Amino acid sequence: MAVILGERGRGKFKPAPDYDVDEVKALLNQKIEEERMAFADCSEQIEFDQLKYDTNKWNLLSLFSGCGGLDLGFELAGLKAVMGETVMEKAFADKEVFDANIENNVFNTIYVNDIFDEARETYAQNAGRYVYMDKSDIRKIKEFPKADIVLGGFPCPGFSEAGPRLVDDKRNFLYLHFIRCLMQSKPKIFVAENVKGMMTLGKGEVFKQIVQDFSAAGYTIYHKLLNSAEYGVPQVRERVILVGVRNDLDYQYVHPEPTHGYGVENLKEVVTLRDAIGDLENDPGDYFTGSYSTIFMSRNRKKNWSQPSFTIQASGRQAPIHPGGEPMVKIGKDQYAFSDGEENNRRLSVKEIARIQTFPDWYEFSRGSSNRNENAKLDLVYKQIGNAVPVRLALAVAEPIAEYAKRDLANQMVETEQVRLMA
Incomplete structure (x- = not known):
């Protein structure tokens, strides 16, 4: 847990693990009153x-x-x-x-x-x-x-x-x-x-x-x-x-x-990545490209075909890795690597994450009309899909x-x- 300091950048967050319940309540009451004052x-x-x-x-x-x-x-x-x-x-x-x-x-x-x-x-x-x-x-x-x-x-x-x-x-x-x-x-x-x-x-x-x-x-x-x-x-x-x-x-x-x-008896089997996107393996559509940060590589980002996906994030750069090929391997504390090489792995495509979020195939996503590069336009779609409630859950x-x-x-x-x- 943290509080905001009046600063910019990474230094603006100050950890606050010692907050007690009464301090949290007081802070909430203060912030709620400030927001209500803004209603006018x-x-x-x-x-x-x-x-x-x-x-x-x-x-x-x-x-x-x-x-x-x-x-x-x-x-x-x-x-x-x-x-x-x-x-x-x-x-x-x-x-x-x-x-x-x-x-x-x-x-x-x-x-x-x-x-x-x-x-x-x-x-x-x-x-x-x-x-x-x-x-x-x-x-x-x-x-x-x-x-x-x-x-x-x-x-x-x-x-x-x-x-x-x-x-x-x-x-x-x-x-x-x-x-x-x-x-x-x-x-x-x-x-x-x-x-x-x-x-x-x-x-x-x-x-x-x-x-x-x-x-x-x-x-x-x-x-x-x-x-x-x-x-x-x-x-x-x-x-x-x-x-x-x-x-x-x-x-x-x-x-x-x-x-x-x-x-579980009387329940359907959990829907897997193979069930959801197996037919897109050779025609995935566009996907975000670029290097992987040390934070991204600090844990496993790749499920296998027989599992459901990790949570889809509202970011192309943070999209899970496609299940094809070899699993990622742990090589140190908070450090993973691609056992078959980065060139043989890619992020899930926008078409694939839309399926994983259970949007119908006919649902079309706007990339805007700006002069952004292709990755930036794609990221707008990842953001939309990742922020959404999965349609089948909403149903x-x-x-x-x-x-x-x-x-x-x-x-x-x-x-x-x-x-x-x-x-």
């Missing part, structure tokens, strides 16, 4: 007349949406609730089927916000329908639109176990704007995703504070750490899934039970909510009809 400076206006609401669906609002992994999982779950699993799987496999059935859905996405230009471009070109795309800094948005459900994976660099673990990283407090959105939008349900490290930062006090703040907004909170590999994703990726249900609703969310496991999380939304919409139709008959 909100000035960005959403063009509410441009939002396409549908009264026959749950209207969906997406924050920190990235390229749309979480949202796509909800779209597919909403389609499955209406049309069944067969049509949903066909839509997953075929863009034309997806577009043709986008309206056969319990969810209707009205608004998406992210400051990452290429990610928004990716989202827009794959959405299948008109969606209001907002690039505003969430901290500057004055008023959020009404919605039935809000999704978002608020930024997590300060929580990540791979980073400096900053309790007072400003990005740790962007979740307060998520809560501000909830208080204005008043959705029935919200879903938020974050990294495993969120639960342990500041001896667990950061996570307790976040749950408390979401609860204070009027929601019953259900949270659980899920491993993507247990839900059909060919990747070991642990993420915290927070689901909030508005307190006036008679609904209890239950996180999905695992569908995949290692030799599993969304399915019980989609079923509840379907029942809720049916009840609304009955009530509307009863009012009409009594008029």
Whole structure:
């Protein structure tokens, strides 16, 4: 764990292992109050007349949406609730089927916000329908639109176990704007995703504070750490899934039970790299090239074909090594090497990591229109894919909510009809 010093570069982080719980709480309260004071400076206006609401669906609002992994999982779950699993799987496999059935859905996405230009471009070109795309800094948005459900994976660099673990990283407090959105939008349900490290930062006090703040907004909170590999994703990726249900609703969310496991009775086998990308071995598409840092080579970065992938990072340079060839070997403390030579090893391609994140093959990723070199353009795609929620994990999380939304919409139709008959 660390705190930020008023300096630039690597020296700006100071380890703080001796923080006690009371000090963490005091620091959190200070930072939360500072962020709340900034609410008064909100000035960005959403063009509410441009939002396409549908009264026959749950209207969906997406924050920190990235390229749309979480949202796509909800779209597919909403389609499955209406049309069944067969049509949903066909839509997953075929863009034309997806577009043709986008309206056969319990969810209707009205608004998406992210400051990452290429990610928004990716989202827009794959959405299948008109969606209001907002690039505003969430901290500057004055008023959020009404919605039935809000999704978002608020930024997590300060929580990540791979980073400096900053309790007072400003990005740790962007979740307060998520809560501000909830208080204005008043959705029935919200879903938020974050990294495993969120639960342990500041001896667990950061996570307790976040749950408390979401609860204070009027929601019953259900949270659980899920491993993507247990839900059909060919990747070991642990993420915290927070689901909030508005307190006036008679609904209890239950996180999905695992569908995949290692030799577990009644569960499917974990999806391996061979299952996911074996057919791309001779046609992988573009991949990031360049040297490997000493940090990268400090541990094994290469799984074999019969295993799921390491966690996909939001960086081309940090992409895992393709499973082909010989395994990496340990040659010293925190030091690995390629036993068959660096020339016989490469990073996973963007096409391969998209598969590993369970994006459909038809999903197209924007590389932007800048004059960057090819590696830099590719890195924009690695960043989008690595930051996303795996689509199959999002689908599993969304399915019980989609079923509840379907029942809720049916009840609304009955009530509307009863009012009409009594008029």
